[in-house]
Amino acid sequence: MLSIYYDYIVINKLNQPFIFNMQSYSILESLLFFNPIFLFGKEKLKRTISGKTILLTGASFGIGESLALLLADSGAELILVARTEEKLLELQSKIRQMGAKAEIFAADLTKDEDLDKLISYLSSYPKDIDVFVNNAGKSIRRSIFDSLDRYHDFQRTMALNYFTPVKLLLYLIPKLEMTKGQIINVSAVNVLMIPAPKWAAYQASKTAFDQWMRSVAAELRKRRISTSNVYLPLVRTGMIAPTKAYEKMPAMKPAHVAKIIARLIAKRKGSYQPWWAIWGSLASVLFRKIWERFV
Numbered sequence: 001m002l003s004i005y006y007d008y009i010v011i012n013k014l015n016q017p018f019i020f021n022m023q024s025y026s027i028l029e030s031l032l033f034f035n036p037i038f039l040f041g042k043e044k045l046k047r048t049i050s051g052k053t054i055l056l057t058g059a060s061f062g063i064g065e066s067l068a069l070l071l072a073d074s075g076a077e078l079i080l081v082a083r084t085e086e087k088l089l090e091l092q093s094k095i096r097q098m099g100a101k102a103e104i105f106a107a108d109l110t111k112d113e114d115l116d117k118l119i120s121y122l123s124s125y126p127k128d129i130d131v132f133v134n135n136a137g138k139s140i141r142r143s144i145f146d147s148l149d150r151y152h153d154f155q156r157t158m159a160l161n162y163f164t165p166v167k168l169l170l171y172l173i174p175k176l177e178m179t180k181g182q183i184i185n186v187s188a189v190n191v192l193m194i195p196a197p198k199w200a201a202y203q204a205s206k207t208a209f210d211q212w213m214r215s216v217a218a219e220l221r222k223r224r225i226s227t228s229n230v231y232l233p234l235v236r237t238g239m240i241a242p243t244k245a246y247e248k249m250p251a252m253k254p255a256h257v258a259k260i261i262a263r264l265i266a267k268r269k270g271s272y273q274p275w276w277a278i279w280g281s282l283a284s285v286l287f288r289k290i291w292e293r294f295v
C-alpha cells in the first residue's frame with residue numbers, strides 16, 4: 001500500500017522516476033526504508049554529477065557496483081578500486097558501453113604497498129578528484145570466544161575500515177580542497193547504537209572511522225570540503241550472505257542505497273540514516289538486555 005503511494009507521489013507529482021521502486025520491498029521493508037526526501041529528479045542528478053571525477057572503493061560488488069553504474073549513467077568519470085580485477089574489467093566495459101568513462105585500479109587495500117601504489121596512481125591521474133566515496137568494507141560477526149586465536153580479524157577490519165580511508169584521505173584532503181570536493185563515508189547504523197554482541201571487530205573499526213570523520217568534518221568544512229555519512233541498516237549484498245539469520249530479515253537493496261548516495265553527491269551535503277535510527281538508538285539503551293539477546 002505504502003509502496004504504491006510512494007510510486008504515486010513520484011510518478012504523478014514529479015514525473016521524474018528517479019526513485020527506487022519500493023514495490024520490490026515487502027510491506028515491512030517499505031515501512032522501514034521509506035524516506036520521502038529521496039524524491040529527486042534524474043535530470044537534476046545528471047546536471048549536478050556530470051563531469052565530476054569520483055574515486056570509489058569497493059566498486060566490484062554490492063553497493064559499490066550499483067553506485068558505479070548509477071554514477072556512470074549520470075555522466076561522472078570514475079576511478080574504481082577493489083581487489084577482483086576481472087569484475088572491475090567487466091564493470092569498466094559495461095560503463096564504457098554506456099558512453100561513460102571509468103578507470104580501474106585493482107588493489108588489496110589492507111596492504112600498505114597496494115595503498116601506496118594507488119596513491120601514486122592517483123598522483124599521476126590527469127584530473128583532480130571531486131568526490132571520494134569510502135565504500136570498501138569488511139564485516140565480521142563472531143563471538144569473542146570464537147575469536148581468541150583470530151587476532152587477524154581485528155587487524156583486517158581495522159586495516160580496511162579505518163586505516164585505509166585515513167591514509168587515502170591524508171593524501172586526498174589537499175586535492176579535495178582544490179576542487180571544493182566531498183567525502184562520502186559508507187557506514188553502518190550500528191555505530192549509532194550501543195555496541196552489539198559478536199560485532200566487536202566490525203563495529204569498533206566502523207565506529208573508529210566514523211569518529212575520525214566527525215572529528216575532521218568541521219575543519220574540512222572551513223576549507224569547503226563537504227562530508228557525508230551514510231548509516232546503513234542491513235543491505236542485501238554478498239556481505240551479509242554468509243549469515244543465515246539475515247536471510248529473512250528486512251534489508252535494503254543495493255540499488256536503493258546507490259540512489260541515496262548519488263543524491264548526497266548531487267546535493268553536496270547531508271547524511272543518511274533510516275528514519276527509525278534515533279528510536280533504535282534510544283531503544284538499544286533502554287532495552288539493552290533484550291537488544292543484546294536478539295542482535
Ligand SMILES: NC(=O)c1ccc[n+]([C@@H]2O[C@H](COP(=O)([O-])OP(=O)(O)OC[C@H]3O[C@@H](n4cnc5c(N)ncnc54)[C@H](OP(=O)(O)O)[C@@H]3O)[C@@H](O)[C@H]2O)c1
Pocket residue numbers: 057058059060061062063064081082083084085087107108109110134135136137138139160186187188189232233234235236237238239240
Ligand atoms: N551489506 C550490509 O548489510 C551493510 C550494512 C551497513 C554498512 N555496509 C557497508 O557498505 C559498504 C559496502 O558493503 P557491501 O554491502 O556492498 O559489501 P560487499 O558486496 O561485500 O562489497 C564490499 C566491497 O569492498 C571490496 N573490498 C573488500 N575487501 C577489500 C580489500 N581488502 N581491498 C579492496 N577492496 C576490498 C570488495 O571487492 P573485492 O572483494 O573485489 O576486493 C567489494 O567491492 C561497506 O563499507 C560496508 O561496511 C554494508
